[in-house]
Amino acid sequence: MQWTRGHVLGRGSSATVYTATSTTTTGEIFAVKSVVLSKSETLQREQQFLSILSSPYVVSYKGYDITREKNKLMYNLLMQYMPGGTVIDAIKAQNCDRFNEFLISKYTRQIIQGLEYIHSYGLVHCDIKGANLLVGDNGVKIADFGCAKWVSEGVALCGTPMFMAPEVARGEEQGFAADIWAVGCVVIEMATGGLPWTHVDDPVSVLYKIGFSGESPEIPGDFSHQAKDFISKCLIQDPNERWGATELLKHPFLEEINRHTTEITCRDLRTGSPTSILDQDVWNSNEESPSVGSDVIIQTCSSYSLRQRIEQLAGDSEKVKWGWEVEVDEEIDWMTSRSNESSGAVAAMRR
Numbered sequence: 001m002q003w004t005r006g007h008v009l010g011r012g013s014s015a016t017v018y019t020a021t022s023t024t025t026t027g028e029i030f031a032v033k034s035v036v037l038s039k040s041e042t043l044q045r046e047q048q049f050l051s052i053l054s055s056p057y058v059v060s061y062k063g064y065d066i067t068r069e070k071n072k073l074m075y076n077l078l079m080q081y082m083p084g085g086t087v088i089d090a091i092k093a094q095n096c097d098r099f100n101e102f103l104i105s106k107y108t109r110q111i112i113q114g115l116e117y118i119h120s121y122g123l124v125h126c127d128i129k130g131a132n133l134l135v136g137d138n139g140v141k142i143a144d145f146g147c148a149k150w151v152s153e154g155v156a157l158c159g160t161p162m163f164m165a166p167e168v169a170r171g172e173e174q175g176f177a178a179d180i181w182a183v184g185c186v187v188i189e190m191a192t193g194g195l196p197w198t199h200v201d202d203p204v205s206v207l208y209k210i211g212f213s214g215e216s217p218e219i220p221g222d223f224s225h226q227a228k229d230f231i232s233k234c235l236i237q238d239p240n241e242r243w244g245a246t247e248l249l250k251h252p253f254l255e256e257i258n259r260h261t262t263e264i265t266c267r268d269l270r271t272g273s274p275t276s277i278l279d280q281d282v283w284n285s286n287e288e289s290p291s292v293g294s295d296v297i298i299q300t301c302s303s304y305s306l307r308q309r310i311e312q313l314a315g316d317s318e319k320v321k322w323g324w325e326v327e328v329d330e331e332i333d334w335m336t337s338r339s340n341e342s343s344g345a346v347a348a349m350r351r
């Protein structure tokens with residue numbers, strides 16, 4: 001297919017996503033995720049996963065090609081354009097801090113339907129979070145398969161610390177249940193407009209808290225009983241006890257949506273709730289001295305140091321800033337670390 005590149009839609013750790021217009025058909029608009037060919041290993045892996053998936057709840061694959069632009073070879077993954085941007089963008093676009101419960105229920109149902117489909121293929125997404133869920137005319141679709149893996153591949157850990165399940169934070173396993181834990185975190189994200197964990201000031205501390213405290217993210221107090229119960233089923237500590245996608249689809253919180261039409265309105269805002277996910281700056285302290293929590297984790301995990309691994313993954317820890325910062329142009333610029341080592345720690349960070 002012939003196409004021309006348009007404006008930037010977003011940037012991630014592995015690539016930049018642009019609009020693209022087909023010049024061979026009727027001017028169809030789609031999204032193209034591009035990176036220089038020499039650094040396209042992750043994007044090629046994503047292409048392999050996306051090309052075999054076909055679901056109303058997964059962003060559609062449109063093909064791939066290699067182009068020469070400004071004397072560089074670019075690898076391009078073509079996919080369906082999602083005009084609403086990410087779930088985070090959609091919360092901001094509503095001009096309120098969070099979604100109402102009906103919309104959360106509708107979106108959550110679609111995310112779980114997408115995961116049920118993906119998991120039925122033996123695939124684990126590994127990086128479910130609001131920033132990887134895209135909004136279109138009919139709701140939400142799962143995107144960004146850059147961290148995805150076959151469940152049989154074992155422990156090549158990947159993802160974003162804030163959304164990691166306890167067994168992933170401990171470096172034990174990352175199976176289907178880890179995606180479900182992340183959904184629990186996303187529901188909290190949609191309900192509060194903030195990150196699932198609060199009062200943590202660096203990625204090592206959050207990994208320690210998730211992996212070793214036995215705590216789960218706080219469930220919003222003003223949610224309905226059904227919504228709270230749903231989140232609690234996603235956030236069961238033991239991955240073997242945690243509910244699966246098929247089971248969750250029968251939960252009353254998701255069944256409820258079938259009995260109502262969805263109306264998008266802002267709920268009353270709670271005093272003190274974060275004004276936007278982008279206002280949070282929880283990862284910024286990596287350039288400071290290690291916190292008590294991170295010292296403890298280094299002692300607890302005698303076989304490896306999470307902080308060292310995260311810093312290794314970061315490449316140059318002097319320059320890395322962790323977190324939800326806003327750049328001058330206000331574009332989110334996430335980096336999701338990947339590790340193929342068996343006990344690798346994982347982190348979302350900013351360039």
Ligand SMILES: Nc1ncnc2c1ncn2[C@@H]1O[C@H](COP(=O)(O)OP(=O)(O)OP(=O)(O)O)[C@@H](O)[C@H]1O
Nearest residue numbers: 010012013014015017031080081082144334335336
């Ligand atoms: N199909 C699409 N339609 C519209 N916008 C998109 C689409 N795909 C991606 N985007 C935008 O581009 C951004 C980056 O995309 P994506 O998350 O896939 O990149 P990435 O490099 O894999 O990121 P990560 O750092 O999470 O690994 C998204 O957050 C979103 O804003």
